[in-house]
Amino acid sequence: MEILHDPAFTVVRVPEGPSGMAWLRAHVARFSEGEDHRRRRGLAVRLLEEIDPASLRRPGHPVAALASALGLPPTVSADVELAAAHYQPHDGTTPEADAAVARLVSACGGAWSEDTAARIGLLVQACAATRAYIAGAETPVPATRRVAPSGEEILVSLRDAPFGAGRHACPGEAHARAIADGATVFRRLHHADEPLLLPNAWDVASAAVLVQEGFAAVGTTSLGVAATHGKPDAAGATRRETLALARSLVELSVPISVDVEAGFGANPAELARELSAIGVAGVNLEDGRGTDLESVAVQCALISAFKAAAPELFVNARVDTDWLSVRTSETTMRARAYADAGADGVFVPGLRAPDEIENLVRTLGEVPLNLLAELPFDRLRDLGVRRVSTGSLLFRSALTQAARTAVAYRTGQAIPEAMSYDDVEGARLRSRR
Ligand code: HEM
Structure with missing residues (x-):
């Protein structure tokens, strides 16, 4: 560890580069020493001083909120990932990584300057290490390289100093901890003392009212979203509407989980990255296709593709065996297969038999089981269910109430109680971050 404090041991020096990865490495603090290092580190530290770590405590891609705080669109996270994979000189570069750096420079205003390099450098440094930290690694950056006075390149273990030490120590530790905390809030709600009671909204107003009532997280209902737009449910027809709703819901102060049906027939990696960049905490991914089920292999591949593209997204794999009353003998096998494919939770709507629930909880072990609110909450908790x-239901109740109210007026009956105009407006204002 003394090596990191010893000026005779330098970081790996990199050659000047006019563009791409070579330019980025040649202009950031990470690969500089002496006066260049002091000046470039100063730029990074000043940028960080302007960002309150608490503002980064939100779900989604580890660099999306940081990008927004640095004045960039959260969607730059895909290019940041490409650049991060080739940041270290020993990782070389690729035309794709070089092109990603060029796009990032453009997003920063187009100047190939040290200021621009400092902004991109922060995002790139934040990317892989924070992801590893979110995934539970105790030493997200296991080792770093230094050049000895003899010219030999050596590996220095960071087991006792996960954020480094000496003049190159990580200046983003508080920010990293806040990002990781925000990214894991939703997951932690599945492992708390009480099961997570997740109400499902269909628009901003319904979600805002639920946040105001104190629910710790809000999901969406695909039926509610589809029907609101006059479209069929479970037909892959509402990708645009669902993403537009997700963009609005992430402004609320609680984690948001989005029902993406069976993935809308979209490229799963693209959809997962887009949702994560928006700041969505989780998704529901179902194996029902019309009146039957997708094959286990294809559904597992879909789940794995989501997790590989956006590991921070909580993927709740829905098993539609009981819901569609088909192949109910496969429920346990499918639940286990989806968990093994990387699902963070398993959802079996329609499962009500207590002995089957207990068996499934046992089979799933640490992977939380999610059921519909069809048995009393306490009963589900005692059976080991972790999310309800x-x-x-709420969408259908709202429609029932709306129809009842209209009919009551038409038939001269008493009008059922309703929220006031101010209540609705107040919920909108108070439910935001
Ligand atoms: C858990 C996540 C993170 C870990 C474990 C981590 C760890 C480290 C380590 C070990 C170094 C020193 C490397 C060396 O001495 O060779 C470093 C440098 C750096 N980190 Fe982090 N980091 C994390 C997240 C972040 C974040 C979120 C940011 C920005 C907001 C950031 C910005 C930087 C910068 C700019 C440097 C280069 C400093 C210099 O060379 O003077 N890091 N990080």
């Missing part, structure tokens, strides 16, 4: 969703 209301599904489309």
Whole structure:
């Protein structure tokens, strides 16, 4: 560890580069020494001083909120990932990584300057290490390289100093901890003393009212979203509407989980990255296709593709065996297969038999089981269920109440109680971050 404090041991020096990765490495603090290092580190530290770590405590891609705080669109996270994979000189570069750096420079205003390099450098430094930290690594950066006075390149273990030490020590530790905390809030809610009661909204107003009522997280109902737009549910027809709703819901102060049906027939990696960049905490991914089920292999591949593209996204794999009343003998096998494919939770709507629930909880072990609110909450908790969703119930109740109110007026009956105009407006204002 003394090596990191010893000026005779330098960081790996990199050659000047006019563009791409070579330019980035040649202009950031990470690969500089002496006066260049002091000046470049100063730029990074000043940028960080302007960002309150608490503002980064939100779900989604580890660099999306940081990008927004640095005045960049959260969607730059895909290019940051490409650059991060080739940041270290020993990783070389690729035309794709070089092109990603060029796009990042453009997003920063187009100047190939040290200021621009400092902004991109922060995002790139934040990317892989924070992801590893979120995934639970105790030493997200296991080792770093230094050049000895003899010219030999050596590896220095960071086991006792996960954020480094000496003049190159990480200046983003508080920010990293806040990002990781925000990214894991939703997951932690599945492992708390009480199961997570997740109500499902269909628009901003319904979600805002639920946040105001104190629910710790909000999901969406695909039936509610589809029906609101006059479209069929579970037909892959609402990708645009679902993403537009997700963009609005992430402004609320609680984690948001989005029902993406079976993935809308989209490229799963693209959809997962987009949701994560928006700041969504989780998704529901179902294996029902019309009146039957997708094959286990294809569904597992879909789940794995989501997790590989956006590991921070909580993927709740829905098993539609009981819901569609088909192949109910496969429920346990499918649940286990989806968990093995990387699902963070398993959802079996329609499962009500207590002995089957207990068996499934046992089979899943640490992977939380999610059921619909069809048995009393306490009963589900005692059976070991970790998440209880209301599904489309709230949406259907709202429609029932709306129709009842209109009919009551038409038939001269008493009008059922309703929220006031100010209540609705107040919920909108108070439910935001
Ligand atoms: C858990 C996540 C993170 C870990 C474990 C981590 C760890 C480290 C380590 C070990 C170094 C020193 C490397 C060396 O001495 O060779 C470093 C440098 C750096 N980190 Fe982090 N980091 C994390 C997240 C972040 C974040 C979120 C930011 C920005 C907000 C950031 C910005 C930087 C910068 C700019 C440097 C270069 C400093 C210099 O060379 O003077 N890091 N980080």
